[in-house]
Amino acid sequence: MKIDPDRGEPEEVAGAESVEVGASVMRGGMSRRRFSQVLGAGLLVTVRWDGTAAQSGQSRSGRGSPRVAARIHIGQDGAITVMSGKVEMGQGARAELSQAAAEELRVPAGRIQMVMADTRLTPDDGITAGSRTTPSTVPAVRQGAAAARRILERLAARRWQVAPAAVRARDGEIVEEATGRRLSYAVLAGEGDFAVAFDEAIPANVEVTPVREWKVLGTSVGRPNGRDLITGAHRFPSDLTRPGMLYGKVLRAPSYGARLGSVDLTMAQAMPGVVAVRDGSFVGVAAPTKQRSREALAAIERTAEWAPAPHPSSDDVYDYLRRRASGGVPANPFAADLDAGASLLRQTYRTAYVQHAPLETRAALAEWEGDRLTVWAGTQNPFGYHSELARALGLTSDRVRVVVPDFGSGFGGKHTGEAAIEAARLARAAGRPVLVHWTREEEFSWAYFRPAAVIEIEASLDRQGRLASWHFVNINSGGAAVDTPYRAGKTRCRYVPSDPPLRQGSYRALAAVANNFAREAFMDELAAAAKADPLEFRLAHLENPRIRAVLEEMARRFRWAERMKSRPPEGVGYGLACGTEKGSVVATGVEIAIDPAQNHRIIVRRICEVFECGAILNPDNLRAQVEGCILMGLGPALREEMRFKEGRMLNPRFGDYGPPRMSDLPELDIQLLDRPDLASAGGGETPIIAVAPAIANAVYHATGHRIHALPIRLPA
Amino acid sequence: MEKTIALTVNGRLQTVTTDPARPLLEVLREDLGLTGAKLGCGEGQCGACTVLVGSRAVASCITPVGDLEGRSIRTIEGLAPSQTLHPVQQAFLDEKGFQCGYCTPGMILATVALLEAQPNPSDAQIRARLEGHLCRCCGFPNILRSVRRAVRAGGATP
Known part of the structure; x- marks a missing residue:
C-alpha cells in the first residue's frame, strides 16, 4: 500500500477546510465536502492499497485509482477518527484498529474514535473475512496514522522555524525537544495550511513504530464500547427502530427447490395494520408487531400451494457430491509406479454440512427516502451488500447506503444480503421502514452452509516408513489448507468443485477444518503403518520451522512422550494434530474419555493448544479468539450436522443441533507464542483447524476405531 | 383479544394493552423500548432473552406477557440505574466476559439470579446454571472467569 502524496483536484487545496492526502471520490459519491460535514474541518489522510497489493479477488474502484484502505482524520477539536470499512462482530477489530492509530499518533487508544462499515462514510476496503484485518487493515491504519503524525510534526516545525527532526509527537501534542514548547494536534489541524507541509514529499511507505517500541499495540486494550454491551445500551441491528417502523416476515418454501403456485393474500391484507405483498416468488408481510406479522404470514401460508422438487438427503449427500465432482474424481498418478517395498494406503473422509448459527440471526432495517435507500444490517460484507442491494432493487449505487452497527457474530456466515433485500422490498411496498429479523429456524434453513466435504487421500510409505x-x-468443500505441510516424495493436492444441493459459503477457516481433519487423521494412520509415534512421524516430515515450534512446544506442555509411554486408563485416549493456514500455525493436543454411562459419549477433558501468528497485537483478544475457535470447533467435531x-x-433448532455449551468446556492450556520478528497475522480462524483431528486421533487411541467422518460417531 | 396488563419493570409500574399471548420479550422490546433482552432462538434454548421475574431468571421469549400481571420484572437496563455498574456487570467488563456481546445481558442476569440465591456457588453450580445459555463466540472461559470474579466481589447486590 502507499500513502498517496497526490494533492488531487484543485478544489481540495484551495480554500479547503480539510485536505486529503490522496484523491477525494469514493464509492457512493462521498466527497471531501461530506467528510467535512461529518467530521468537521481538519487533516484527512487517505491510505491506498497500491494496485498490485490489493486483496485478492477485489477489483479496483472506478477512475483507475487503487482502492482506499483507510482514512484518518484529525479534527480542529483534536478528535482523531479512523474510518474503516471493517465491521465489529466480536472479533476485536474495533480495539485493534484503535490501537494501530493510537500507537502511531502517540495517544492512548481511548483517544481514537472509530467509524466503521458505513458505505457512505468509510472506504471500501473489502469484506471482513479471511483473517485480513490484522495483516492488511492494521498496517494501512498504522501507515496513515504515521503519515498524519509526520505532517503534524512538519506543520509545527514550520511554525517554529526549526528542523523537523527537532520536534516529536507525544501525548497528542507536538513538542520541541530543546525548548519544551508544544502545540496540540487540534491547533495544528486547524492551521488550514497543509499544502505547505506537502512540499516535502511523503514517502510511499512511511516508517512505522517498530515492535520493540510499541506502547499501545501489543497490549490488551479492551473493547472500546464494552460498557454498552454489558449495560444493554448497545443497539445491535435487530434492536434498531425507526419512527413508524414495521416488522417484516417472508414466506419460505416448505422445502428446497419448491416452486410457489397460487397463494391468497386477502386474509392477511384484511388484518389491521398489515401490508402483504407478492412479487413473483417473493411473498412477505409487514405489521406493527412481530406477533401480528407471524399471524399474517400464517394466514398466507395456509393458502400457499407449492410444487416440490427432488432433493438428496443428508445421508446420501456424500455420494451425491462425489458423483457430481466437476470433471470426475482425479485418479492418483503416483499409484502406478510405487517403488519396490513401498506400501499404498488410502482413505476417504467426510465432513457434514454445518451452520454458523450466529446468536443474532440475520437482521436488516430498511428505510426509503424517495428513491434513496438506507439499510442498517449485520453483515461482514458491507460493500458487497451495498452492490447486492443496488442490483436487486434496480438502484444506482449512489442511492444506497449500508450501515453496519456492531453485530451479534458472523463466523463467515454473514456475507450475503438476503434480509436486507427482503426488508427493502417490504419497506418500499409499505411506505414505511421495515425490520426483518430472521427466526432461528430461518437462519438454520435458509442461510448458506459450511459445505460438506468428501476427501480422498492416497499416500505411499517407502521401506523406511517415510512418505513417498x-x-x-x-x-466440494474448498481449497483452504489443501496443501500438505509434510514432505513427501511426490505430492499433489487438489480441490474439485461439485454441484452442491444446498447454498454453501464461507465459515471460520473455510475448508481448512475439513482438509486438516482428513490430513491429520490420515497422518496418524500412516504413522501407525510406519510403526512410528504420531509426533515423531510428523516431525520427521515437517520442514516448516514455525509448525515444528508450536508442535514441539505443545508436545512438551502436554507431556506427549510421557503420556505415550504408559497405557491410558480404560476409555481414555490422547491425540494431537497441527497445521497452518492464513499465515499462522497451530498445534493441539487433547485428552478424551468415553463415558459408558452416557451412551459412549465422547468427553473432551483437556485441550492444550499452542498458537503463533507473528507479533501479537492484543494478547487478551487473541486469547479470546483462540479459546473461541477451540470451543466452536468442538461442535462440528462432536455433534453439529445439518440433517x-x-x-x-x-434439526433447525439449537436443541437438536447441539452447539457447544458450558458443559463442553474442557480444561484448557493455551500458549500464545509471540514472534515480534514476524508480521502479525490474523488469529480468529486457524486455531480451529487442529481441534477435530486431535479429537479423532484421541478417540482412536481410546477405542481402536479410526475416525473418518465429522461429526465423530462411534459404532454402536 | 387485547387485555390491559400491569407489570413492574425495572421498578416502574407499566401498563400495556396488548394480546396477552405475546411473548414478554416482544413486549419489552417493541412496546417498552427495552432491547437489552435479545431474541436468540424463540424456544427457550439459548438464554439470550433472559430477564428476571421476581428472583427467577426466565426465558422471556416463551413467557406470555398475560401470565405476568402484577409481577416485577428486571431487565439488563434496570441493573445499574445510576452510573455505577452492578458488581456482576463490572465483573464481566473487567474479565472481558463477552465477544460480540449478544448473549451478555442474558448471561449477566442469569448470574445475578444465581448469586442472589447462592452467594458462593461452586464452579459446578455456575456451569450448571449457565448451561442453558449459548455463547456462539464460545467465550465460555471468560464468562466463567467473570462469574468467579463476581463471586469474589461478593456481588449479588450493588
Missing part, C-alpha cells in the same frame, strides 16, 4: 507420495482430493431429507432441514 501423497495424493489428496477435496470434493435434511426431502428438501427439509430435520
